[in-house]
Amino acid sequence: MAGTLQVVEPATEEVLEEIPRAGAEDVDAAVARARAAFPAWRAVAPADRARLLHRLADALGERLEELAVLEARNAGKPIADARGEMGMVVDTFRYYAATPERLLGDTIPVAGGLGFTVREPLGVVGLITPWNFPLAIASWKLAPALAAGNTVVLKPAELTPLTALRFSAIALETGIPEGVVNVVAGPGSVCGQRLVEHPDVAKVAFTGSTEVGRSIAAAAARTIKRVTLELGGKSANVVFADADLEQAAAAAPGAVFGNAGQDCCARSRILVERSAMDSFMAALEDSIDALKVGDPLDETTAMGPLISAGQRESVASFVPDDAPVAIRGNAPDGPGFWFAPTVLCPVAPTDRAATEEIFGPVATVTPFRDEDEAIRLANDTIYGLSGSVWTRNGARALRMARAIESGNLSLNSNSSVRVTTPFGGFKQSGYGRELGPHALDHYTEVKTVFYATEE
Ligand code: NDP
Numbered sequence: 001m002a003g004t005l006q007v008v009e010p011a012t013e014e015v016l017e018e019i020p021r022a023g024a025e026d027v028d029a030a031v032a033r034a035r036a037a038f039p040a041w042r043a044v045a046p047a048d049r050a051r052l053l054h055r056l057a058d059a060l061g062e063r064l065e066e067l068a069v070l071e072a073r074n075a076g077k078p079i080a081d082a083r084g085e086m087g088m089v090v091d092t093f094r095y096y097a098a099t100p101e102r103l104l105g106d107t108i109p110v111a112g113g114l115g116f117t118v119r120e121p122l123g124v125v126g127l128i129t130p131w132n133f134p135l136a137i138a139s140w141k142l143a144p145a146l147a148a149g150n151t152v153v154l155k156p157a158e159l160t161p162l163t164a165l166r167f168s169a170i171a172l173e174t175g176i177p178e179g180v181v182n183v184v185a186g187p188g189s190v191c192g193q194r195l196v197e198h199p200d201v202a203k204v205a206f207t208g209s210t211e212v213g214r215s216i217a218a219a220a221a222r223t224i225k226r227v228t229l230e231l232g233g234k235s236a237n238v239v240f241a242d243a244d245l246e247q248a249a250a251a252a253p254g255a256v257f258g259n260a261g262q263d264c265c266a267r268s269r270i271l272v273e274r275s276a277m278d279s280f281m282a283a284l285e286d287s288i289d290a291l292k293v294g295d296p297l298d299e300t301t302a303m304g305p306l307i308s309a310g311q312r313e314s315v316a317s318f319v320p321d322d323a324p325v326a327i328r329g330n331a332p333d334g335p336g337f338w339f340a341p342t343v344l345c346p347v348a349p350t351d352r353a354a355t356e357e358i359f360g361p362v363a364t365v366t367p368f369r370d371e372d373e374a375i376r377l378a379n380d381t382i383y384g385l386s387g388s389v390w391t392r393n394g395a396r397a398l399r400m401a402r403a404i405e406s407g408n409l410s411l412n413s414n415s416s417v418r419v420t421t422p423f424g425g426f427k428q429s430g431y432g433r434e435l436g437p438h439a440l441d442h443y444t445e446v447k448t449v450f451y452a453t454e455e
Contacts, residue, residue, distance in 0.1 A: 004020060008308075011335075019162075026186065030184050031198050034124040040177065041150075057091075060167075064086045068082040068085070069297070073296065085136040088136050091419045093142075096146070119440070121149035125203045126152075129154065132263060138167070140439070142154065145443045165185060167183070188208075196225070205228045210430075233264045235268065236404070237267035238404075239270065239276065246283055252284055257361045260303050260305065260339070261341075270343075271378060273367070281326065305337040305339075307337065312339055315361070326344065328343075344363070345364065381427075385416075388411075390412055397412070407422075419435055422437075
């Protein structure tokens with residue numbers, strides 16, 4: 001072991017738990033356990049694997065409140081949000097519990113025999129996850145990986161390892177065999193890197209920053225490891241003058257200040273048709289005034305603290321003293337990594353606040369002239385994860401949906417993620433898709449079998 005890891009509660013700055021910190025040798029041991037468990041796990045009959053995953057979903061549902069409180073305290077997120085996320089974890093396992101019996105192949109007409117395909121598991125899969133939605137994002141990887149017959153080594157972010165550790169204990173209790181689910185809580189530069197380099201790891205599924213994603217893709221190339229990357233975003237929230245402005249303004253704060261802005265789908269670039277600017281900004285101010293920032297365990301809290309002092313410093317760098325602060329919400333004083341929700345306006349599209357992922361509660365508002373300019377501004381980014389368009393003109397809504405370069409796009413809504421639909425990025429927001437039926441493609445290989453029928 002490489003010492004002790006102190007897990008801090010962001011709302012109080014106090015130590016929540018101390019746990020052993022894993023090192024490279026722990027990763028090697030976890031990979032060896034996962035490798036040893038693989039042959040038996042892939043051989044579990046599909047209906048039995050399905051039953052085990054349903055039982056796991058049941059157990060997670062029974063422990064939902066305990067997991068939600070732990071996640072709320074460790075990640076600093078409002079308890080209502082944490083409950084929603086744990087509900088999604090249960091639903092994700094439930095959804096993929098249905099899939100072991102539905103991993104279908106094809107039969108393909110060929111000369112001299114029968115050609116058919118089967119979906120084989122990859123083997124040991126490494127999962128590297130971030131601190132913003134710790135167990136939810138882990139479940140998007142764990143559930144399809146396990147359903148397809150892989151064994152896993154999960155490396156949660158050092159800042160938020162607690163729910164992942166509880167998860168592995170629950171998995172064992174519900175009958176998932178020893179060695180199938182392994183968790184190593186240690187630093188990314190050591191444990192994450194070792195997972196990426198390890199020759200016995202067949203694939204790495206990563207969610208985090210574009211910078212680390214780039215280094216993972218490069219390192220994985222050495223062993224031709226399969227990689228899926230869910231990276232950063234700088235999503236646009238495009239509001240046309242013909243939209244329901246009250247509704248768009250009421251929804252906008254949740255879309256960028258939810259999870260204190262620490263969300264890869266955060267709609268942090270609000271683009272508003274020039275003629276609607278004044279009425280939109282007035283309605284936005286009212287919505288932000290009503291946003292309650294405070295104790296994550298308070299049922300009425302809408303936004304908690306940032307994850308760490310470092311993250312607060314990074315977010316603050318986007319709001320220098322001369323920044324054009326148009327709206328500033330409230331935030332508690334005293335201990336905790338607090339940052340008030342902030343709207344900058346007007347902001348030039350080239351400004352750092354409008355081009356870089358802030359990952360905190362700071363939004364920029366930029367006016368646009370017409371549809372063409374809205375499309376140009378929305379796409380003027382290295383990212384392409386998510387986004388929204390608000391308009392009552394149906395044809396325009398569909399034109400915009402096709403024109404915006406992002407993996408997910410919402411019309412008159414800001415929701416991005418559903419268990420049953422694929423989620424992932426265009427451009428430097430990554431590649432591969434999580435959730436929905438598509439995720440299984442990334443945890444299986446297609447094998448083609450030819451059976452000669454001629455004597
Ligand atoms: P990182 O990308 O550094 O962390 C994500 C995960 O990768 C963590 O588990 C981390 O481990 C691990 N990791 C770090 N370095 C390596 C490495 N060399 N090899 C393998 N794994 C590694 O994100 P940060 O926490 O540093 O956040 C920085 C910024 O990234 C944020 O401000 C935000 O802009 C973006 N981000 C985007 C997320 C998204 O959902 N798309 C999620 C999180 C961050 P550990 O932290 O334990 O060292």
